[in-house]
Amino acid sequence: MDLSLTPGQQMLRDAARDFLTREYPRKVIREIDETESGFSPELWRQMVDMGWVGMILPEEYGGMGSSFTDLGVLYEEMGAACLSSPHHSSVVLGGLTILEAGNDKQKKKILPSIASGQRILAFALTEPDYGWGPGSVKLAATRKNGHFVLNGTKLFVPDVQVADQILVVARTSSRGSPETGITLFLVDKGTAGLSSRILEGWTGDKLSEVIFNNVEVPASAVVGRVGGGWAPLERVLEKASIAMCAYSVGGMQRLLDISVEYSQNRIAFGVPIGTFQRVQDHVIEIVNDLEAARWTTYEALWKLDERQSDAPLAISMASVIASEGFPHSAEAAHRVHAGIGIDKEYGLYLYTKKARSLQHYLGDPVHHRKQVGRLLGM
Amino acid sequence: MDFKPEYTKEQEEFRKEVRAWVEENARYPEELGPIPLSSGDMSREMWLWGRDFQRKLGAKGWYYPTYPKEYGGGGLSGDKDIIIKEELRRVEHPVAYSMVSMAAPALLVYGTEEQKQRLLKPMLRGEMVAWQAFTEPGAGSDLASLQTRAVRDGDDFIITGEKCFIGGHHEPDVLWAPVMTDPDAPRHMNLGAFVIPANLPGISIRFQNLVIREGKRAVTFEGARVSREYLVGGETQGWRVIQSSLEIEHGGGGSVLPEDDPIVTGALEFCKKTLRNGVPLSSDPAIQKEMVDLYIEANVHRLIGMRNHWMHNNNVPGTYHGSQNSLVGKYTALRSAVKLLNALGPFALTVDPKWGALEGKVEDHQRHTLGSDHRGGTIDVQKVIIARRIGISRTRERAAPTRAQAG
Amino acid sequence: MRFENVYTPEQERAREALRKEVRELIKAKGKGVSGGPVDDRTISRDLLKRNKEFRIELGKKGWFMPTMPKKYGGAGLSPDMASVIYDELDVLNEWAADGFPGGVGPTSFVPNDHSTGMVGILNKIGTEEQKDRMLPPLVRGELVTWEVFTEPEAGSDLPSLQTTAVRDGDEYVINGHKMWIGGNNAPPDVLMTLAITDPNAPRHRNISVFLIPCNIPGVHIYPIDCLAPPYKNQIIFEDARFPASCAVGEGGDGWVAFNTRGGDGGREGERRRPIDELIDYSKETIRNGQRLSQDPEVQEIVTKAYVDNEIHRLLGLRNRWMAEQNRAGTAKKRTTYEGGQMTVYNKQLGPRNADALLKAWGPVALIANEPWGPMRGAAEMYHRHAIEQTHPGGTIEINKLRMFRSVIGPGTRIPAS
Structure with a gap:
């Protein structure tokens, strides 16, 4: 049993703590919070420079292959500063999903740009029928001429306003148990029929409503197996x-x-x-x-x-x-x-x-x- | 980080050795009768068997596994301590072997070499049963206002006064007691700490009939004469000396609790197996919530204890950590009683062999946890200590030295 | 025991007549005098003006503070009769309808703590001449008053305040820094201010009360950026001079005056409460094919909150009943901790209700507008408001202290051993 941090983790913690205490006191965090997007490109660049963004991804995709405990050490410091960034949406939810479910081509193409911070993903699961289980995923994806057409609403989605793409959890089939018909799509934010707006309120991060109105995406947008997303x-x-x-x-x-x-x-x-x-x-x-x-x-x-x-x-x-x-x-x-x-x-x-x-x-x-x-x- | 206590091959070998020894020596002879639910109901024969077992354990150095070998401890690592405790837990026996003496940490820090040989060694070897005799009728949370007097008479002290809510079962060999040596000195500088032989003339011990049925005793001193060589630390240094005991009593040494706490696991099984109106209790969402919280809180307490155990055995200095372990344990115990009652209903309140949940263990738990609020310092006292150690109180203090600092 | 009021036919007729009269006034002059945004920083000047005009209309009938004697501008009504007026005015109190206790909001027509506090203080320490002169414009709703008590270094420990008012001929000169002042019914006309007038007098006897006009030189008001309405201000007094006739009482009685505050809280039991919204929204909202209220977890949260709020309502009812008994001189039991208990319970209930809204509904409770934010977005406001309401008029901790002192008896000290 050894409940101490490794020397590497201690270094990570100290570096993060020093940097955030110095550069991101509550006053600065508040200024970022009060901007419309709640996003600081400067902070994001600094996070990339310090190796925080790609950290959790494997080395072959431009990351560092860090452990989850390493990630925890970093997140603890980010929480202490009350930092808002798309790190969690883009890397942890987005990047790890591609890593778990994506094919080789997708991993090679997408993961390095996530690790370098050039590409930012948002992650959209919850809907007006709120819930985090598969049964609450209603947004419909139907096949049409080899494409998929997405219709529905995603609600309380963080980081949409700064994302390039949205990883959408959709339903391609409503037969069988709730898990079986779930498919993941990576959708460009600029796709026709997709609109979003930030919800006003007392939210920690900016949360958005994202409406999919006949959003047509190619079959290559599917991450993993059709119906095997959950x-x-x-x-x-x-x-x-x-x-x-x-x-x-x-x-x-x-x-x-x-x-x-x-x-x-x-x-x-x-x-x-x-x-x-x-x-x-x-x-x-x-x-x-x-x-x-x-x-x-x-x-x-x-x-x-x-x-x-x-x-x-x-x-x-x-x-x-x-x-x-x-x-x-x-x-x-x-x-x-x-x-x-x-x-x-x-x-x-x-x-x-x-x-x-x-x-x-x-x-x-x-x-x-x-x-x-x-x-x-x- | 690594939360697993055993991982090396050498440690696994050690586990095998302990297990074999436990199989051979820790089997409780059934002819002594069934083990009662409440330790206070233990028969004298049963207790004597336990004392004997304690000695055997001490002879191996496993009664105080992490204490120095030269004074009768095992000189073992914290991980091996955990292995011993886990293996001992595998067999049921009547003596709470963890009833270790709180005098030991203080003796280790403040005792003279001669006292360590004469008093600490037999304690660590399980040969000398020491009861902690701190509380008095007029001094509970405010321990420093205790009134038992020790009057100097040549090389002896004459002790008069009363202690209560102390001890364990049947009889002790010595009493570990702070008493007032100088009534004119200011508070905290007026006490001496003694290891008092329990068989001295003038000492009488009386059973206290308590709801928690733990076999607590009250002790009366009527002019008991004790030699100076039983005084640990200076004549007016007692308050400081007993802080080392309190630090451990308040949980500074940590605790090694199983992931499958018997009451929690037992109650979970009970809920899964007990059908009411044709469905298992555990399918009721309200009962599920109680049981899940019971499980979670027990695990939080386990982890806080584990943290302290690790800190204590790795010389990591602590502040509020000891009292936090105590406080969290108290809350967990008190709340677990409420949750069990909510989940199991009146079945939690009877020892009836037919209807009592877990053969009456839950009923015992209901009573036993009532003592949690004050046992070893009330919830409020623990909070006072935590506040001081965090540095927000009128007085500020550091953790008292224990084994780690005694080196 | 009887938990409702039973009226004689004669009383019923009087109530009905009053009700009709109030309704007519609202119909005739109450258009566009209330509502507006919940955020009082964005309220229009125009609405404030119409609001003030209607308040004065109410005052003319004695209905702004209907229980005050007629000679001071009230209507001399019993609290029970007054409740007829309050109930009718509720249609104008947009916020109250959304569950905000106590008639807060810039366009509320229930006299708020600030004006009732001032009237209470005048009643307690004012001379007859002062009461005759100062009470009527307050009671008639013509003057908006702010309580100017707290300072940066004197919050819970109010007697440590540092603001000084020094007599200079027929005037006083005031200097100091006040915090967490005012809010609703902006902007103020007069400032009810506590200041040290006798630095040599012992603590608690060195403070006096003044009713200072707002529009004199040397009074600077700065808004504080805080979490929720009613938004608060800082006030700096910088050699501000005002006539000696602004002094209330005889001087040195400011601490006594301050301690007369603290309402009985009896009104709040009657209003529409967030708990009703919690129940309704949970019943009406379909999520994942079932009503939220069918979820056992939501049921547990809602029922627990319901019980909490019922206790609150009943404590309020008790206090109101006791207040009426006191007023009628038929009280058998002395009122001690009851007011403080209501304050403590009320302050604890706000955050608990907010917590229940969030747990039962999920993140919609944090959204400020429609279509996703329940209660027209007021649920979101309620979260911020509840935090903010835990400290004005004394923190929960201070109110517990007051409550404990009144349980063991005023002035009693537990002897040290």
Whole structure:
């Protein structure tokens, strides 16, 4: 047993932490958040330069073949900074799906440009019939003269506004069990009949509605087997979930740090407010949420890297904890901060709204609890 | 990172050795009667068998596997400690072998060489049963306000006072107790820590009838005379000395809990097997949710304990970690009782052989977990300690030295 | 016990008559006086003007604060009669209909904390002359008042405030920095300000209350960019001079005045609440071929939230009943922790409701407009609003402290051993 990070992971963590602390304090994150696209090309270029973008992809496709624990270490730092980037959509969901399901030609053509950050993918699964299971995929893809025609609506899709292509989870058949008729398509965003708009609201990342109105795509746009999209996708969704758990861990760590700092420095009744046990209780709740999420997440990452058969159970367990713990910690941080917490300039709210969005991203706690129940044989 | 305790060939060999030994020595003789649900109901014969087993374990160095060999420990790694605990868990026996003495960490840090040989060694070898006698009727969470007095008389101390909620089963050999040596000194500088032989004249021990049925005792000292050589650390250094015990009691040493906690696994099986209105309990979404959360929380506690175990055995300095382990354990226990009751209904509340869930183990769990709130420091006290260690409290403190720092 | 009001035929007639009268006023003069965007920073000047005009129409009838005595500009009605007016005005309170408690919103017609707080303070410490002079324009809704209490270094610990008002002949000169001020009913006419008038007096006895006109030189108001309406401001007083006649009370009684605040919260139990929206939306929304409300998990969330909100409603009802008993002099039990309990419960309920909306509905609860955002996007606003509402008028922690003190009895200290 060795619960420490490897020297390489420590270097990655330190480099990421130094860079993000220096270049992307909350003020800058907020400025990016307030732009229309929520995207900073400068940040994306820097992420490419530091090797973060291709990291998880195999070396033969321009990546570094890093482990999932490595990815977790990076995501923890990204979460601490409350960073928004298309990394998760493009590389983790998009890139890994192509890697799992795509043919050689697709992998050779697409993966290197994802790794180099030149190509950005969005990932579209959820619809107005909201849900992360295969049964909620309704968007229809029908064959026509050797092509496919896509019709339907995708909802709450992150990063569409900066993507070149959208990886669309569609239904080519409604016979049999919900998984069987699912097919993956890689669709150029400029294809006729495809339109999107960003939804206004209190979302962590910009989320879009994407409408497919007789969008015609060639058969070569299919990733993997027609009707065989769900199995590879399920494996990718597990990896994507645990990466976001690590992101939440980082977010909670920062919530803890700023709450501790504020408790030490804010004076009321002549003493730092941290001396009041009612304030301490909130800080302790964050510590407990944080450590529960951290260790379940890292054990799941380890099980994933070790290809242990119960990795999916560990991932769903971590997802329940992280997706509930992050918003809960944000609320506790608000209770510590009171007034200053709602001042946008202070920037606590960035974490709050990110946490609330993430609670549902890739499946809410109910979804993951059901997975745990299923995997425990209930 | 690597969460698996055993991976080398050498360690697998060790596991085989332990397993063979356990098979031979840890089998509980059935003629001593069935093992009761609550440890407090254990018969004297059963307990004596346990003491004997403890000695055998100590002779191998496996009672305190990671403590230095020269003082009777095993000098083994944290991973081997885990292997021993896992193997011991495979057989059922009446003595909670983990009932290790909290005096040991303090003795290791503050004892003189002579005391280590005379007191620590027999403890680590399982030959000397030491009860931690800290709490008093008027000093629970606020331990520092304890009133038991030790008055100097030549080379001896005369001890008078009362301790409660202490100990385990039947009788101890020694009592590990902080007592007031200097009533005029300021708080925290007025205590001495003693290892008091339990058979001294003037010491009487009385059973406390508690809901948790753990066999807790109250001890009265009426002018018990104890020699100076049983004082650990300086005459007024006791508060500091017992912090090393508390650090371990609060979970700083970590814990190695199984992934398949018996109550959780048992209850899961119960829900899958028990049909109600023709369908298994586990098919009810509300019950499923309770059971899933029960499973998840037990695993969080397991991982926090594992983190501390790893830190403790690798000299990684901790701050709030010990008390967090305690706090999370307390919450987990208290909430698990509620969840089990929600999921299993009144079947959780009876030991009736026909209707009690898991042969009454759940009922015992319901009662036992009631003690979780205060056992080894209340939830609120653990929070106070965590806040101090995070650095947001009026007073700030660091973790007390334990085995790791004693080197 | 009886959990509803039963009226005599005579009372019924009076209520019906009042109801008819209010409806007529709304019909005649209430067009286009409310509504508008929920975001009060984007509200038009024009709407604010029409809103103020209607408020004054209400004031003329004594209906802005109907329970106040007639001589101060009220209608001298019982709280029960007043509720007839409030219920009718609800049609104008767009936000209230979407589940925002307490009649917030720039175009709300229920007197808000700011104006009722001022009236309470005047009643408590004002001299007869001050009450006669200052109350009527407030009670008639002619003046918008902001409470100007909090400072950057004095929030929960309000007595640590630093703003000073120094007497200079017939005037006072005020200097200081105030935070988290005002919001709805923008812009203000007068500022009810706490300032230190006697730096040598002991804590709690060195603060006085002033009703300061807004339009004097040296008063600077800057908006704070915060999460949700009602948006807050900073106020800087920079050698601002105002007449000594603006002082309320006798001086040094500001802390006493401040502590008279804290309503009974009895009204809120009556309004349309987010819980109703939670139930309706869950029943009406079909997802994956079934109603959301058929999902056992959603059912659990909704029923739990329903119970929480029922408790809130019943606590409100209790407080309202106790307030009426006090008013009538028939109270058998002294009111102690009840007001604080309602405040604590209310502040905790907001975030819990927001959490329930998000858990039951998913990300639609975070979308600000139609077609995807439920409650015309107000669910999204509710998330931000609930966080923001946990600290004005004292954090939950401070209110728990107040509640505990009133449980053990005012002025009691637990003796140190």
